[in-house]
Amino acid sequence: MIKRFLILSGIAFGILLVGSSLFASIFTPQEYAARRARMMKKIPDGVAIFLGAKSRVDYNEYYQNNDFMYFTGVEVPDAILIIDGIHEESILFYTLSERGARNHGISLDYVQKPSEVTGIDKIYPKDNFSGYLEGLAEGSCVFYTSFNPEELMRECTREKLRTLQRNMVNDEWDGRPTREQQFVKLVQDRFSQVEVRDCSQMIWDLRIIKSPAEIEVLRKAAKIAVKAHNAVIKTTRPGMYEYELAALYEYMVKKEGAQDLAYYMIICSGENHPYLHYYEHDRLLADGDFLVIDVGPDLGYYDIDITVSYPVNGKFSPRQKEVYEACNAVHEACMQVYRPGLTREQCRLEVQEILEKQGHDLSKDSFQRMRGSFGHYVGMAVHDVGGGPSELKPGMVFANEPLCVFPDENLGVRVEDTILITEDGCENLTAGIPRTVKEIEAHMKKRGIVQILKRAKIY
Ligand code: GLY
Ligand code: MN
Ligand code: MN
Numbered sequence: 001m002i003k004r005f006l007i008l009s010g011i012a013f014g015i016l017l018v019g020s021s022l023f024a025s026i027f028t029p030q031e032y033a034a035r036r037a038r039m040m041k042k043i044p045d046g047v048a049i050f051l052g053a054k055s056r057v058d059y060n061e062y063y064q065n066n067d068f069m070y071f072t073g074v075e076v077p078d079a080i081l082i083i084d085g086i087h088e089e090s091i092l093f094y095t096l097s098e099r100g101a102r103n104h105g106i107s108l109d110y111v112q113k114p115s116e117v118t119g120i121d122k123i124y125p126k127d128n129f130s131g132y133l134e135g136l137a138e139g140s141c142v143f144y145t146s147f148n149p150e151e152l153m154r155e156c157t158r159e160k161l162r163t164l165q166r167n168m169v170n171d172e173w174d175g176r177p178t179r180e181q182q183f184v185k186l187v188q189d190r191f192s193q194v195e196v197r198d199c200s201q202m203i204w205d206l207r208i209i210k211s212p213a214e215i216e217v218l219r220k221a222a223k224i225a226v227k228a229h230n231a232v233i234k235t236t237r238p239g240m241y242e243y244e245l246a247a248l249y250e251y252m253v254k255k256e257g258a259q260d261l262a263y264y265m266i267i268c269s270g271e272n273h274p275y276l277h278y279y280e281h282d283r284l285l286a287d288g289d290f291l292v293i294d295v296g297p298d299l300g301y302y303d304i305d306i307t308v309s310y311p312v313n314g315k316f317s318p319r320q321k322e323v324y325e326a327c328n329a330v331h332e333a334c335m336q337v338y339r340p341g342l343t344r345e346q347c348r349l350e351v352q353e354i355l356e357k358q359g360h361d362l363s364k365d366s367f368q369r370m371r372g373s374f375g376h377y378v379g380m381a382v383h384d385v386g387g388g389p390s391e392l393k394p395g396m397v398f399a400n401e402p403l404c405v406f407p408d409e410n411l412g413v414r415v416e417d418t419i420l421i422t423e424d425g426c427e428n429l430t431a432g433i434p435r436t437v438k439e440i441e442a443h444m445k446k447r448g449i450v451q452i453l454k455r456a457k458i459y
Contacts, residue, residue, distance in 0.1 A: 029119025043085035046142030235448025273412030314444030
């Protein structure tokens with residue numbers, strides 16, 4: 001959980017830590033208070049209710065849902081938050097014993113001095129929630145809550161909703177509502193006079209624009225990601241299994257304090273290139289294969305999205321080079337034009353102009369088959385806040401991800417970085433990966449971790 005991230009980055013991020021505790025939230029109480037204050041401004045006629053993630057029923061570690069984390073930084077299971085836009089205050093409900101806290105690795109501050117550590121004055125036992133809600137329902141106020149499914153580790157709310165609708169809500173042999181649908185129904189049944197409204201878009205509008213503190217965490221996550229990608233590229237050789245590369249990546253990012261991967265590692269090679277999210281890790285890599293690796297860490301609830309594409313033997317064939325360079329040219333041209341105010345259509349036209357000026361033949365199949373770039377938002381989820389930008393604004397973070405696939409040739413290329421829009425342009429958060437053919441080939445001539453261990457007869 002967050003703890004690992006804080007221990008490892010405690011010195012660099014000292015100003016972000018709360019008081020003397022290493023085990024508190026990632027951000028200061030003031031940062032969370034500012035987020036809640038922005039939410040209050042959006043709901044002057046009501047209160048927003050946020051259900052925290054429930055205690056786990058398995059042996060996986062606890063992960064708070066992203067909205068709850070965004071507004072509180074509190075990782076206590078089964079908590080509830082009310083953001084009251086009428087009285088401009090926040091109320092937190094949870095019940096936590098010292099033993100429960102120790103058991104879950106939660107700081108005792110959440111038991112002994114909860115207001116100090118959270119910055120929320122009104123913190124009550126969970127059992128008080130129903131009575132509190134009854135009191136609010138007696139006033140004439142709107143209840144806001146997110147109708148979309150909570151985002152847990154490796155989840156993206158829109159995709160989760162689509163899947164739950166298919167395999168649960170609308171499955172004739174299941175039919176259960178989502179947790180959120182059930183909550184809305186319970187509230188409406190109990191308080192028929194209250195109007196319940198969806199506030200997902202309001203939360204997304206806040207989460208889309210990253211604060212300076214969030215950007216610092218993303219930069220740190222990006223550094224870890226780049227280092228791990230470079231280690232994996234360097235160690236790749238024909239005769240290795242994809243799962244060996246997956247294991248190394250996971251080791252590299254966790255060693256640096258990542259709590260998990262942001263999403264299950266995607267590795268496409270051979271006949272799997274058309275399946276853009278293929279993740280079986282089951283191919284034995286052969287001389288001549290081309291590889292796409294799409295993966296990033298989750299560090300302190302912030303995700304990174306990177307894809308690298310390269311030949312397993314470290315030397316591009318003429319065709320691999322042609323398709324790769326087309327993709328990389330689009331990637332670079334996009335980064336030249338990304339700036340506040342840019343729309344998708346403007347981006348397409350300006351990128352085209354740059355490529356033509358550079359002398360590229362855009363009628364070639366590598367350009368004709370290209371898609372992607374100007375992709376989805378990235379943040380607390382890898383496909384963050386329900387979509388992607390139509391017009392760029394400072395503080396937005398999204399994936400630049402042009403891709404091109406030729407299934408008949410067992411060839412797929414994707415060049416992906418996580419990009420921040422700044423006041424006057426963009427910053428490639430994940431810069432530092434060898435991206436040109438020359439850089440990749442030079443990088444792959446070096447010995448990677450596996451080769452070093454083998455040479456030393458350790459492995
Ligand atoms: N990492 C998944 C994607 O790029 O969509
Ligand atoms: Mn990706
Ligand atoms: Mn992506």
